[in-house]
Every structure is written in C-alpha cells, then in structure tokens.
Amino acid sequence: MVKVGVVGYGTIGQRLADGVALQKDMELIGIADVAPTLPVLALKEKGMPYNFYLALSENKEKLEKFGIPISGNLEDLIKKCDIILDATNAGIGAKNKKLYEKYGKKAIFQGGEKTEIADVFFHGYANFEKGLGKQFLKLTSCNTTGLIRTVDALDREIGIDNVIITIVRRVADPGDYHRGLTNALKVDKVPNHQAVDLMLVMPHVKATGTLVHTPVTHGHFITVAAKPKKTVTKEAVVEIFKKHPRIRVVKIEDGFLGNASIFKFGRDLGHPRGDLYEVFTWEETITVFDDRIIYSIHIPQESVTIPETIDGIRAAMKMQLDRLEAVSLTNKYLNIKNINY
Amino acid sequence: MVKVGVVGYGTIGQRLADGVALQKDMELIGIADVAPTLPVLALKEKGMPYNFYLALSENKEKLEKFGIPISGNLEDLIKKCDIILDATNAGIGAKNKKLYEKYGKKAIFQGGEKTEIADVFFHGYANFEKGLGKQFLKLTSCNTTGLIRTVDALDREIGIDNVIITIVRRVADPGDYHRGLTNALKVDKVPNHQAVDLMLVMPHVKATGTLVHTPVTHGHFITVAAKPKKTVTKEAVVEIFKKHPRIRVVKIEDGFLGNASIFKFGRDLGHPRGDLYEVFTWEETITVFDDRIIYSIHIPQESVTIPETIDGIRAAMKMQLDRLEAVSLTNKYLNIKNINY
Amino acid sequence: MVKVGVVGYGTIGQRLADGVALQKDMELIGIADVAPTLPVLALKEKGMPYNFYLALSENKEKLEKFGIPISGNLEDLIKKCDIILDATNAGIGAKNKKLYEKYGKKAIFQGGEKTEIADVFFHGYANFEKGLGKQFLKLTSCNTTGLIRTVDALDREIGIDNVIITIVRRVADPGDYHRGLTNALKVDKVPNHQAVDLMLVMPHVKATGTLVHTPVTHGHFITVAAKPKKTVTKEAVVEIFKKHPRIRVVKIEDGFLGNASIFKFGRDLGHPRGDLYEVFTWEETITVFDDRIIYSIHIPQESVTIPETIDGIRAAMKMQLDRLEAVSLTNKYLNIKNINY
C-alpha cells in the first residue's frame, strides 16, 4: 500500500483525498491545511474520515474552537507518507518542495505551480512513461489535462500534426469569492498557456489558441480544430472518443445543452459533490472540414485532474510500468464506467 | 408502510423521491415522468434504484432506446400508492388531480400550483394540524417555506405581529436553460406572493414585501424585519434559531460569505447533489432595531421544501397526530442534525 | 433626397433612425411602432425629433396618455417613403412585406427574417453590386455582418479559401428581460448559421463554426481561423484591418481587455447610447499559424448592422453605383473615422 498525503484541502485537495481513498492499493495518511476553512468544517461534520494535520501552528486554537482533532503538523504528515499530492495555492508548492526534499519524499504538484518545479510535466495518458520513478511531477492544468486527453486519443490513432483551439474559460469555481467577472468577457493574448503546455507534453504536436474568460462557474468549453495526418470521417472520430474511458460523448438533442446541463447531470448522478471525472464532447459539434477535425469539449474544472494525478502516483511510485495498466486501475477504482448512448 | 409515488421527476421530484426513500416508515413505489430526461438517464446510470412509470405512452420507444425499464403507466403507479407527491410543472398538477380523485388517492402538490387545488395550504411546522387526514395538500413555495420556518419559530416563542421582507430571488436553478436573466435585476410589485402566502398559512401575522430577481442560481436571500409582540435581544433571537433543526446559524467570519459559500458547503458535506434541507441565517445579519427584529436567510431552493412535503405525508396519512413528533421523525430520517458552532 | 421610414423602433430601429437622420442625402420621414414602449417614451422626452406613426390603432389611447403626437398609421408612413427599413421582431417583417408590395415600395429587412423574404442577402462591403436597384434586401445578422467585414477585407487582398469560426455569443442586449442565461453556456450544433450565411453572401468561401451562448450583454466575440490563398505575415494582416474604416485594431496592453472595455469606451467617446459602428480586433490575438490566419473580433451587436443597412439604401435606390463610393459616403455621414494607434 502506497502511503499518500494531501497538502492543501481546497477545491482540488478535497477531491484528490477522496480519489486516493478510493484506490484499493493506496492508503490516505491524511490531509493538511492551515485553518478551519469550510472544507475542514465539512470534514468535521462528516466525522473526520481523514486525519487532519495542521500546517500553521499558530492556528491551533482556532481549530480546537471547532473541535477538530489535529493529528500533527505538516512535517509529521510528510514523514508518514511515500508521496505527497500538493494542492496548495500557486507558489506555496515551491516552498513546500524543500520539505519534501528534506525528507526525501516524492510529490506531485498541480497546474498552478511553475513547470520548473518538477522533473516532468505529466499527463497520465499522454506521457505516463516519463513519470516513471521520478521524484517530482507537475500535473497539467485542468484545461490542458482535458484537452490533451482528446488530442492524445486522436494522435495515437490517426496522428495529429497541429491544433488550433479556442478556450471559453469559466472564470471562478462555485463558491469562489476572491475572483470573478461580472457581465464581461476578457481576452488573453495568443497563444494561450494551454497551447504552449500541450506542446511541452506532446512535443510532436504544434498548437496555438485564443482564450476568453467568461462569467460562469460550471466548466470550461474548448473548441478544437485539429489537423490529422491522415483523412478521417466524423464517425471515426466519434468512435475514437467513445472508446476512451475519460471522454464521454453526449448529444445536445438528448438534453445536454451546455456546461450547466452537465454540472446538473453530475449532481443527479449522485456523485460526491456532483463531480465528474470525464471530459464531455457533444456529437453535434464534431465535424470534419477542409483538412481539419473540429470538435468541442466540456472540462469539469474542479475534478478533471484527479484521475491523471492518481496516474501520477502510479508512475512516480512505479506501481505499474505500463501506461494502460495504470490508467485502467485508476479508472476502475474511481468508478469511471465509459458509458455512451 | 405508507406507499408513496412521485409524479414528475425534475428538480423537486428527484429530491422528493430520495427523501421518501430515506423514511423508514414509508415505501417509495416509484416515480413517473414523460420522457428520458437527463434525471431519468441519471436514474438509469445509477442502476434504477426507483421504478419508472411512463406518463406519456407515445414516448415508449424513446425510453427503450436508452434501455430504461418501464414499470407501467401513470395510472398503474397511482393505483399502487396511498399518496402521490405531484412535482410536475405548474398547471399539470391540476390535470393530474382528476386521476388522483378517480382512484381516491391523496396527493400533495408543490408551490407552483394554484392554492385552490388543495384542501389546505400546508407547512409542516406552522400548520401541521390543518393537514391531518386531508386528501389534498399544497406545499408553500421554496421561499415561503423557508421564511415561515423562521417566522413561526419566533412567533411561537415571542409572538410576531407583522413582517416586512425583501426577497433577493435566484432566477434559475443550476442547469435551467428555459429561463434566466443576464446582468439585470427585475422588480415585482409589492406585496410579493410570498408575503401573501405567509398570511394564508399564518393568518394572525400580517406581511408585506418586495421581491427583486437576480441573475444567480445558488439560493434565494431574504431580509426580514419582524415586529415582535414583546421586546427581545439579539442573543435570544439567535438562540431561538439555533434550537430549530431546520434553521442553521452560521457566521460570515467563519467563511460563509453568501449563497455560493453555502452551496459549496453542501457539496463538500458529501450530500447527494450537495443538497441542504436547512435554511441558513448569518449571525452578523441579526439585529434588534427600533421595534423590529432584523435578520437575513438563505433558501436552498432546490431542496428546502422536501422536509415539509414529507411532513405533509405524515399529516395527510395521519401517521403522527402531533406536530413535533411528525417533524422530528422526518428530520431524523433525513439526517438533519441541528449543528451550530 | 431619398425618403426613408423606419418600422419597428426597438434596439435596431432606433439606431437605424439615428443613422439615417445623419445622412445628408436622405430624409427620415418617420418611425413606426405599436405601443408607447420605453424607446418611444425616450423619443417623447427628447422632443419628438422624429415623427411617430402608430402601427396598431387600438393603442391610440395609450399613446395619447403619454402625450405622444401621432403622425399617422403604418400605411401613411409607407406611402410617404421611397424605402422602408423594417426592424420589427422576427416574423413581423414577412407580414409587413405585403404592405410594401401593395404600395410598390422598397424595403430592407434585418437578420431575424428568413433569407427568402428578400431578393438579395446583402452586405455593404461584400456584395454591394447585388443590391443595386433591388426591391427587397435582407441584411446579414450582427455577427455575420461583422465577420464578413473582416473576411471580405482579407479575401480582396490575399484571397480566402475557407474559415473556421468559434462564436462566443452575448445572449441578450442590455435591457432585455425576455431572454437570458444565468451561469450557463449553451452550445449549438455545428455549423452555426453565421457560417452558413457567410457562404450565401461569399459563395466562393467555405465556412463552418461552433457557437456557444454566454451570459453577457456587451458584444459578441468571434475567433476566426482563415485559410488564405497565399502566405501572409501577421503584420500584413494587421495592415489590411487597419486600412478598413469599419474595423478597428486595438491592443490589450492599452487597456482594451475585452467586450466590457469596448462597451465602456463607446460610452466614454460620447456617442449616442455609447454606440460603436466598428468591429474591433485585438492586435495580440492576430497570428499566423500553420496555413491559417487567426484573429479575434468583437461585435457591438446593437449597432454593427447600421452602416451596412444604410449602404443597402444606397444600393437599392441606386444612389451610388460604385461600392466604395457608397460605403465611403455612409462612413462619412456616420462619422466613422478609421482611428488606429
């Protein structure tokens, strides 16, 4: 049993903890955070299914006020683990890295950290092998993770020369009060970082793209115009996507009208927090035009990186050496079912 | 075991079904709807925990296309039940009522139907006794249900002469595409229907109020200025609210910044769909000024009426004759815990 | 002086009236609508600069209540005009067309009507010649109008083989209460109608695209990936756009952060209603990648079709026979200045 700790118990950290707890070949040692945030209060109300480690000792009294049992400090957690999933705010991971080095532990950072923090910029499906045995991995960000799933799926079957993307980015998560837009779109300069990041993970594919921030919370939306190395039909593209367990093909005509339908669907499925691990594509948005495959995807930004991060544990710890063996196990324990209609 | 059917499997119907399924003294016979909507597809993906009855026979083929087993038609469901929870779209309930009458069954309608549809306009806490043994009940709407909880709680302890309310109404549920506002507030004429409805359920309290629609999805917000019959301190008001299992007192300073914090908290608690049955009030919004108690509440519009509807089953079926006995049982089975910090 | 009437005094109709009133070689005979809407009340408060014709006689009393002088009915207006700009709600134009035919008058319809209503689907820059002397013209819709400006500009200089577009559509105009989205994106099936419409006006260019509705009011956003017939540099593309009077090139770094910056800029410029006739492109979004030119544009949906509609008058009435002579005159009278930094 690989021993895992989660540092930073926010939007991503909570989901990482839940995901690790489901892996039958991993043990979640505990989670660490600095204060009795709402996620920590929720953990308390759920009966402390995970041990809590306090990363900021001066807040001890605040935690005790809420009756939250403290299992130790951040270093106590690190010492007990084989690998740490660092889901702290951007920039904190770089500081924490020194602790991981001090104790000779492995760690996986999330997309907010700089790429230089890690030995490899990792994606479970696209470059699993590069993560094998490495000490430090950095996951691709949510948009890039979902995007690469689809580009990698196409690339392995038909070869992809380059992609042009437009990202319609959700600007805040549900519950975010520290950022937001009101009745405004915001445009970034071209190329966006997701295109650049894609090329880092898939260096044989060229990419560029435009990103526009929109005032919604329920998922990013990406249109892709991918140039394949051989001609292909829409039907073939649909089949490639349908075979992929972490890509779900749905239809507008069935009621999947947009990001909010999918967010609601996840809740109605009864998943904890209504989370979905799959990216979604709409069959009616897939077409072949001129020399390009065009399709749109929905990225559930809160949960999409969980599977690939767990793949990262498998790679770093060499739990499996084969890409498909590893991701299949992650999928199985996360109950990703590959349902298509 | 009282046999219950749910007709209409949308936002409210799904939650009613889940709530009834949790009641150890009730049996959920099944749910009925007209088409393979996303909630019905989600039911299918969950393994059909509830039997599905098709209320529109011409859609049989569509259901079969998705492999959804059909247990019968609407009348088949009605015949098997003691009582029906009708959660269809506004206006449909009036048509369905004829079927309920035909088979001599009881039914509870939701707030969208006209008040005249039922023998009593019902609220579990405020007028439980009026529902005892009645054939047709209509629940108060989501805003009115939550509002009455708080006014009734105060009224039973200190007497309330009248209330002035301002409702900041969420304009659509998450996932709604058939209605919405974009960067606009919309004001209704005074008094709003919630004030009028409150007076129907609590005829000894006068009420008026203003309603403004806002482009958000995560919960209504109400400010109340209630005139008590005797003077009271803020602390006493807080205590009254804290004693009430379906009212939760939280603090802005603990991180409950607004409706979106609460919506997120419900998800982080791991509740199915992230649902919350309680209304929330912020301690920092409670004050006593001049001759009035002032406070603000958050209404989780998707789920708030579920407990009172189940109370309605208890009243209509005379499962309990005592108000507090009935609501306590509902609370217990719904796992409403009365947590306050 | 060509005599012009405007039927339908809503968002577009008001702006058409103002635009025509500025043309020194046209006379605005009056405007027609059915009720004392807010635009009509605003006209009254401005001192009735335009004559009002009542298109629904039973509303006469309502108009008189507000003291609005009535110059006649719809047919009275039609009889006095050489050409009618029909800016009524979608579907009404088809009914009005019979009146225009009855009196042998020309008319220009807006994008909401079906293409079959007119003799030509018109765009001032792209196919001016096709409108010469025609009785009935239909303008391209706001998105298509702005999009074609840019594609036509490129096509005339370097030739365009095809375009792939993604439209991030504003879902309602400021002040709209009859439509809206709240925290939701909505996706349409591919290809969107704007791509189809582009091919109708520019049949030698192939087009496809994706459209996603977003909950904002201040302008559509389009990314274009255009395949030119010869290679071109980014700088050359910028120069082509800068030469075009109805396309404005701005920079993100100068503070044009997105649609809301541009909307505010129009207001700060002191234009009536803050309107802008130009589409905007951001220099930082323009790039050349693989075999495609990529750029993004902002469409001020309320006012963008005004210049091309006035071009339509010039074509239908044969006021000018030359495309550039006609559009230049429209630009001059509308005070479109071609400013770039």
Place this chain on the structure above:
Amino acid sequence: MVKVGVVGYGTIGQRLADGVALQKDMELIGIADVAPTLPVLALKEKGMPYNFYLALSENKEKLEKFGIPISGNLEDLIKKCDIILDATNAGIGAKNKKLYEKYGKKAIFQGGEKTEIADVFFHGYANFEKGLGKQFLKLTSCNTTGLIRTVDALDREIGIDNVIITIVRRVADPGDYHRGLTNALKVDKVPNHQAVDLMLVMPHVKATGTLVHTPVTHGHFITVAAKPKKTVTKEAVVEIFKKHPRIRVVKIEDGFLGNASIFKFGRDLGHPRGDLYEVFTWEETITVFDDRIIYSIHIPQESVTIPETIDGIRAAMKMQLDRLEAVSLTNKYLNIKNINY
C-alpha cells in the same frame, strides 16, 4: 466664474468634468490623471475638449505616443483652480490633500475616502448649509447619496424617525475588470456603512440595514422601510417623490422592469454615456404598511453623485447661500427636468 479642476479621470471624474463644463457659472480648467487610460484616449478622440494635466511625470512618453497634449502637471492644475474635485482611487485623495493645503485650495472628495479627510460629510439637499465656505468636503457615496435624497424628501415633509434598508448592490461598473462576482451573492454584516453614513449626514434619523452584493453592473437597488413621524398615504408619498427633481417615479407596467430597463432608457434618451442623474422609484413598490412607508429605489451608481458634488462647489465657494437656490441652479445646468408620467 469659479475655476474648477478635476483630479482623477475615471468613471466619476469624467462625469464630474462633463457636469462642471455644463455649469454656466463655473469654468473647467482641466483634468488630471496619471496615464493614457481609455477615458484619456476617448478624450483625445473627442478632440481634447478639456485640458489634460499629467499627474505622473514618468508617463510623459506614454502620453506622447498617443499624441495627447499635456497642459502641465498636477500642481500646475491646482494652482490655476479655486476648487478641486478629487475623484482619484480611494486613498489617493488623502495624499493629494496635502497639495491642496499647500496651495490653499478647496477640494471635494468622493465617497471612497475616509470621512475624516474633510470638514464636512456633504449632501447637497440634506445638509447644504454645513458646507458653506468650508475648505474640504467629502461627498456621500453613490448609494448613500441616492438614499438620502429620498429620506430627506420625506423627512422635510412628514418627519422620519428611522429607516431600515436592504441594499442589493451592483458589484462592478460596466467595464470593470478589477472586481466582480460570478453567480454569487455576498452578504455584509449589519449595519451596512450606508446606514451609518446616513446617520452622520442626518443625525436626527436612526438607520440600519443589510447589504447583499449581486453580480450585475447596471445600478444598485434599495428597499426602504421608513418610519414617519405622522401617518401618511401612499399617494402622499408618491407626490413627495414626484415633486423632487432628482427623484423620478416610474411604473413597472410602463416597461421599467428593473435596473437594466433604466440603464437602457438612459442610453435611449441620448444622454452622454447614457447617464442619469436621478434616482428612480417604482410606483408599484411604494406602500404604507403598519407604521412604515415602504419603497424601492434604483441608484445609477456612475452618475448619481455628480449633482450633489456640484452643489458642493456652490456651498464651498459660497456661490449661493440658499440650499434650494443652489441645487436648482445645478439642476438647471445639468438639464434635470423633473419628468413624471
């Protein structure tokens, strides 16, 4: 001619400059800002109707790049003026005050500065006399300015003992990218600062209130429950409001559905930027209930403080000694017409 300078040319500063320029007994010497912001670019495109003074010398080159003529630095402007309207970002005014003191000039600060900055916390209608001859005035904020207009109007006629308010606050101005909320309401602790500020300006009236931030840009919305000193009818309240030139009474049934209708109406009226100086109340929201007058108002946050700031010039410079004489002159030059239907 009183010589006026405007320091800070943002949302408020631009409108102050335009408002002063309309006053026939004042001369606008110029405006000052630190960089070629979009409002400054718009000024340039309008042909520099106002002289520009550069408050940050190191940005000289940036200004010159855009061809913007510079009339001097901040101190040059101050020296030429009798009084400065300081509309800089919160906190900057306190620094600038030292310069105003150095040159012995008067100044009026906006609501963002601390109240201690000035000799008097000023409102044109409510406490004009207190501003007479003072060196430093601070205006009430936008919400407080509009609110006080209505409370003062009632108070002068029938006496007001206290008010309970709920503010539904727009969270950003159109064009703001530095702040915003997305699908979230945010609640502040009670009392809000507007209630506290009202008591500072009208010390004989008690006040409390709740404030909730909403993700809209077009105007604040306030409900007021005011306790009059004598009984009054709804009709009398309507008449009091209708008599007030800076309060406009409209009807929902006429199409004024909410803040967005009013924002659009201002644009359709052809006002520069679509600005409105009046607060609006809806006749259908006015009622008398128990011992309170209830009504709702709309606050056009970008422009509502302009008239009272100009009143402040009149007071500080002793241009008029009589309250009504002063505000009437401001109204006349601002073309505030007191239209009601």
